[in-house]
Amino acid sequence: MAYAKEIYSLRQLPFLICADMFSSLHFKQKKRFDGSPRSSKITSFYGLKTPPYELEIYSLRQLPFLICADMFSSLHFKQKKRFDGSPRSSKITSFYGLKTPPYELDALEPHMSKKTIDKHWGEYHRSLIEGLNKQLEKDDILYGYTMDELVKVTYNSGNPFPEFNNAAEVWNHDFFWESMQPGGGDMPKLGLLQQIEKDFGSFTNFREKFVEAALTLFGSGWVWLVLKREEKRLEIVKTSNAICPIVWNDIPLINLDLWEHAYYLDYRNDRAKYVDVFLNHLVSWEAAAARLTFAEAFVNLGEPKIPIA
Numbered sequence: 001m002a003y004a005k006e007i008y009s010l011r012q013l014p015f016l017i018c019a020d021m022f023s024s025l026h027f028k029q030k031k032r033f034d035g036s037p038r039s040s041k042i043t044s045f046y047g048l049k050t051p052p053y054e055l056e057i058y059s060l061r062q063l064p065f066l067i068c069a070d071m072f073s074s075l076h077f078k079q080k081k082r083f084d085g086s087p088r089s090s091k092i093t094s095f096y097g098l099k100t101p102p103y104e105l106d107a108l109e110p111h112m113s114k115k116t117i118d119k120h121w122g123e124y125h126r127s128l129i130e131g132l133n134k135q136l137e138k139d140d141i142l143y144g145y146t147m148d149e150l151v152k153v154t155y156n157s158g159n160p161f162p163e164f165n166n167a168a169e170v171w172n173h174d175f176f177w178e179s180m181q182p183g184g185g186d187m188p189k190l191g192l193l194q195q196i197e198k199d200f201g202s203f204t205n206f207r208e209k210f211v212e213a214a215l216t217l218f219g220s221g222w223v224w225l226v227l228k229r230e231e232k233r234l235e236i237v238k239t240s241n242a243i244c245p246i247v248w249n250d251i252p253l254i255n256l257d258l259w260e261h262a263y264y265l266d267y268r269n270d271r272a273k274y275v276d277v278f279l280n281h282l283v284s285w286e287a288a289a290a291r292l293t294f295a296e297a298f299v300n301l302g303e304p305k306i307p308i309a
């Protein structure tokens, strides 16, 4: 994959913006309202900000690569000074690590067996990380993103890069392990329960819709409880294969892996049983509530509360 590299570095952007603001100021000063001649003294400091895509250089879509390119050069600079004195290497060999589930691998038994998690996390999830890291060795321009950023960038507005499937599946699985807990299931509490009741009518309705979504998903994929930022409401979303709803700017609260590898060892092809067990014994409403609380820093789910002085 080839990306343009002969470009302005990020460090130059502030100067481009400054230059633009300065010319706007001079233009305004020629037309002062009292008719006085233009002064070389600058008395006002606001300029018209120019969208970055009018600079005749790069579109917004390319900004991530500008950032990457800049980070990449820093990286090379750092590699000149490796602590062990070895010569600089142009090969980047380590990117992302395999996150461990937040419980022992047998902690979800008997509802999800250690054998399943050994295979699913220890082998499959690990192979996704390794596959991703291999891809990034070749396309090192994508180095330096958080996993969230990497998923969004490689989704590329619906024209995914080859790295997207591995990146998104890593994200989905990291999120999935943390969407379960030993002794999970039952019902959510307090604010999350109220929000579910507000948006679905009742917890029973939510549950029915979640199960229906899981059972009607064709092929492999995921079912999610997400917070829609714009609509400011919870919704159930189905995604095929690796797609992750953060690419649409949704905020996920819970996900359920509906690839057959997630349940075949424990439930064969009985997806309905697996979904039922997930909701009754595995889903972590505590994790979902914490995620909702975090989301509320960005999405106001109630009436704005304006402090009174």
Ligand SMILES: [Fe+2]
Pocket: 120, 124, 173, 257, 259, 261, 262
């Ligand atoms: Fe999976």
